[in-house]
Amino acid sequence: MKLQTGKKMLDRARAGGYGVGAFSAHNAETIQAILAAAEEEQAPVMIQIGQRVIRSIGMEPMVRMIESFGRKSEATVAIHLDHGNSFEQAIEAIQLGFQTVMYDGSHHPLEINIANTRKVSEAAHAVGISVEGELGRIGGVEDDISVDEKDAMVTDVNEAIRYVEETGIDSLAISIGTAHGLYKGEPKLRFDRLAEIASVIPLPLVLHGGSGVPDEAIRKAISLGIAKINVDTELRQAFALKSQEIWRNDPDEYHLAIVFGAAKEAMKEKVKEKIRLFGSGGRG
Ligand SMILES: [Zn+2]
Known part of the structure; x- marks a missing residue:
């Protein structure tokens, strides 16, 4: 595995007109799925560690697993903290070996x-680590939000x-108009606002809530300046649906390696599909 800073990875993407997939990892198999897909597609990827998995497994075990599996991989990777919730958490991630951190204020x-x-x-720049900031609120699809609130x-x-x-962030x-989770209808993206922002801000722009956004909308967003797309829900869904399928056919299958091994393959295919959509294949 070749580790790369978030800044280098995303500056290249914005200049090259493609998107880097930031894929969320939740356990050993999902890390392996992302690494294998990145290697097979020769794509730069971010492996994201989010707040839920930090609470359930912890930051350090996740990073050590990525490093361990990465020793046998040719993939170009940036380990990324997703929705970092404090200065202290960002510093902890930097100390543990992340290449990029998001601070979500x-x-x-x-x-x-x-x-x-x-x-x-x-603090991050003093030690060569990249930072993603967020402005505007990205809600969840389950949130009950009115049209006026959506505009705000x-x-x-x-x-x-x-x-x-004033912040000096890198992305x-x-x-x-995107949201976290799976959409009930088709999300309406504000391309006009994206184009306006991209015309005055040369930094790589990041799209959260990428799961379930139609392919055409993703392509258009990338063409307008989006250089990183977060994908989580669709990957968990691929992993979970394959596990469910196996258990539905054989409720007595208790070998987790068999069930999660198959789920890993299903998720790897989903990651590869996203890499091709984002145009990052062969850019690793
Ligand atoms: Zn997000």
Whole structure:
């Protein structure tokens, strides 16, 4: 495994007009699935560690597993902290060997978000680690949000300019109508706002809530400046559906290696499909 900073990986993607997949890992098999897909497609990938898996397994065991499996892999990887919730957590990730950290202060008022993100940025940059910030709110599909509220959540262009200038971040997650989880209907993306933001902010832009967004919309978003797409739900779904299928056919299959081995293959195919959609194959 070749480790690369988030900045290098994403600057190349924005300049090259393709997207890097940031795929969430949850256990040993999901790490293996992402590494295998990246290697087979020769694609740069981010392996994301999110807050749920930090609570259930812990940051350090996840990083050590990635490093361990990575020894036998040719993949180009950046280990990424997803939705980092504090300065302390970002520092812990940096100490453990992450190449990129997200600090998500988007639920705070702008001033506090700026102050906190800048603190993370300064510390991370001092040791060569990249930082993703977020502006605008990305909700969950399960959230009951009115149309007016949805509009208010979309990233504001002038705030984005100020946020980027004052924090020194390397990539910016924006809210343009996507949500975390699986959509009930088709999400309506605010391409007008994305184009406006991309025209004044040269940084790689990040799209959260990539699961279930139609392929055409993803291609268009990449063409307009999105350089990193987070995919989690669709991967967990591929893994879970394959496990369910095996247990439905054979409820007495208690060999977890068999069940999760098959689930891993199913998830690997899903990751490969996303890499091809994002155009990052052969860029590793
Ligand atoms: Zn997210």
